Amino acid sequence: MTPSSPTHSTKKTAITTLGEDRHMHSSYSQFRWICALGMGIAIGNVVIPMSYMEFAPHNNTFTHNQHMRYSAGTVSDKYKNSKSANTWEELVEQKQMFASQSIPTPAAPVAMETPKLSSKERKKIMITGGAGFVGSHLADKLMMEGHEVIILDNFFTGQKTNIDHWMSHPHFSLIVGDVVDPIHLEVDEIYHLACPASPPHYQFNPVKTIKTSTEGTMNMLGLAKRVGAKILLTSTSEIYGDPQVHPQKEDYWGNVNPMGPRSCYDEGKRVAETMMYAYKHSNNVDVRIARIFNTFGPRMHPNDGRVVSNFVIQSLQNKPITIYGEGEQTRSFQYVSDLVDGLHALMNGKYGAPVNLGNPQEFTVAEFATTIKEMTASKSEIKKLEKTADDPNKRKPDISLAKQELNWEPKVSVKEGLAKTIEYFRMVLLSTGEIIPTGPGASKPQN
Numbered sequence: 001m002t003p004s005s006p007t008h009s010t011k012k013t014a015i016t017t018l019g020e021d022r023h024m025h026s027s028y029s030q031f032r033w034i035c036a037l038g039m040g041i042a043i044g045n046v047v048i049p050m051s052y053m054e055f056a057p058h059n060n061t062f063t064h065n066q067h068m069r070y071s072a073g074t075v076s077d078k079y080k081n082s083k084s085a086n087t088w089e090e091l092v093e094q095k096q097m098f099a100s101q102s103i104p105t106p107a108a109p110v111a112m113e114t115p116k117l118s119s120k121e122r123k124k125i126m127i128t129g130g131a132g133f134v135g136s137h138l139a140d141k142l143m144m145e146g147h148e149v150i151i152l153d154n155f156f157t158g159q160k161t162n163i164d165h166w167m168s169h170p171h172f173s174l175i176v177g178d179v180v181d182p183i184h185l186e187v188d189e190i191y192h193l194a195c196p197a198s199p200p201h202y203q204f205n206p207v208k209t210i211k212t213s214t215e216g217t218m219n220m221l222g223l224a225k226r227v228g229a230k231i232l233l234t235s236t237s238e239i240y241g242d243p244q245v246h247p248q249k250e251d252y253w254g255n256v257n258p259m260g261p262r263s264c265y266d267e268g269k270r271v272a273e274t275m276m277y278a279y280k281h282s283n284n285v286d287v288r289i290a291r292i293f294n295t296f297g298p299r300m301h302p303n304d305g306r307v308v309s310n311f312v313i314q315s316l317q318n319k320p321i322t323i324y325g326e327g328e329q330t331r332s333f334q335y336v337s338d339l340v341d342g343l344h345a346l347m348n349g350k351y352g353a354p355v356n357l358g359n360p361q362e363f364t365v366a367e368f369a370t371t372i373k374e375m376t377a378s379k380s381e382i383k384k385l386e387k388t389a390d391d392p393n394k395r396k397p398d399i400s401l402a403k404q405e406l407n408w409e410p411k412v413s414v415k416e417g418l419a420k421t422i423e424y425f426r427m428v429l430l431s432t433g434e435i436i437p438t439g440p441g442a443s444k445p446q447n
């Protein structure tokens, strides 16, 4: 199997055994400490992550005593002194402590105490696709504000490891389900993220991708209408297709091939936007639309197949870096914490028309490959493969509207974000062994 093959695999070795063996692995233990020390700032007994909790590399399960031990690995004094419970009273005390806090896991190696809001201030917020890469970072932010978070995810691309740390928190609920099925519950806000976003994944079952964006969005709008909730749709830069205008502003109508391999996603999101406005105008639903440009960061699935995870994983293993086409196509990359801040600002602001959220720092794919190769001190060769069908030639957001309406702009440079992402994947590789990233063409996410 070559890295360019449409099939792919991740060899899981040490880490799955870890959970089962219930023993600490030395590199893993080191990983936790690096993460905790590198990411957290302790204030009193609360550990505030530098950019939420960023590390979610693997499947693992933990015993209660392991939770206790992990708590000793945080920077917080309170946790530093905690140890395995010896008596019933100690166990009760520790259980109470963890009941109001997150539980440290490899996904989020710092324990975090969530603020106690009054019931009037505390909102019930649903995130569809909340176990995914972006959704789980958003969940962290909302939990850290003290809200109640309900995640609805079908785990097609989402991973439980991304949200494990909140599972026993009283403000957190997980519903394993699909947005294509109607759902009845009480919520104040809905962040509707559910939909595979990586081209190989959304092309795997195009009919399902269309249903997710259409029936799924209809169901979420129906819910918003019934309970009077505000709803935010994560749309995409892909609605501009292969743009003939550069950079792209929100008033550009786009250049989409309605019959191409990407159209299930592009057209699905376009119709989802249309539905949002139909419900706004006909039913007075309070809507928000974010058009998200290429986003990267820790918790991207190693087999996501998008350019950032592929190039980083290939470089770290000194394997060929696969460029599709000549590498002259451009993309503009934003770090995940900036996106999460933008989504939050949009939901909490008053602006109801579509807004681009992206970082205008633009790279050709070839430049991007060289940048990652240099940052990882890799010996990888650059390998050119066939260009993929309908791959947009240029993409860069005009974010003047987001600056004006949301007072938002990205704070993390691409290089800073890449450094964090490289460290993340370095640790993933330490734990999992070899990874062969997903190549071009439709494919199912592999665990």
Ligand SMILES: O=C(O)[C@H]1O[C@H](OP(=O)(O)OP(=O)(O)OC[C@H]2O[C@@H](n3ccc(=O)[nH]c3=O)[C@H](O)[C@@H]2O)[C@H](O)[C@@H](O)[C@@H]1O
Residues within 6 Å of the ligand: 197, 198, 199, 236, 237, 238, 265, 292, 293, 294, 295, 296, 305, 306, 307, 308, 310, 311, 322, 323, 324, 325, 329, 331, 365, 388, 391, 392
């Ligand atoms: O990351 C994102 O946020 C966006 O990713 C994808 O859009 P795309 O720009 O095609 O993302 P990638 O698959 O990461 O591709 C970026 C460029 O790198 C190239 N690429 C990708 C992977 C690879 O191994 N080699 C390579 O040259 C692609 O051909 C493309 O030109 C999704 O379709 C968007 O919905 C999503 O918003």
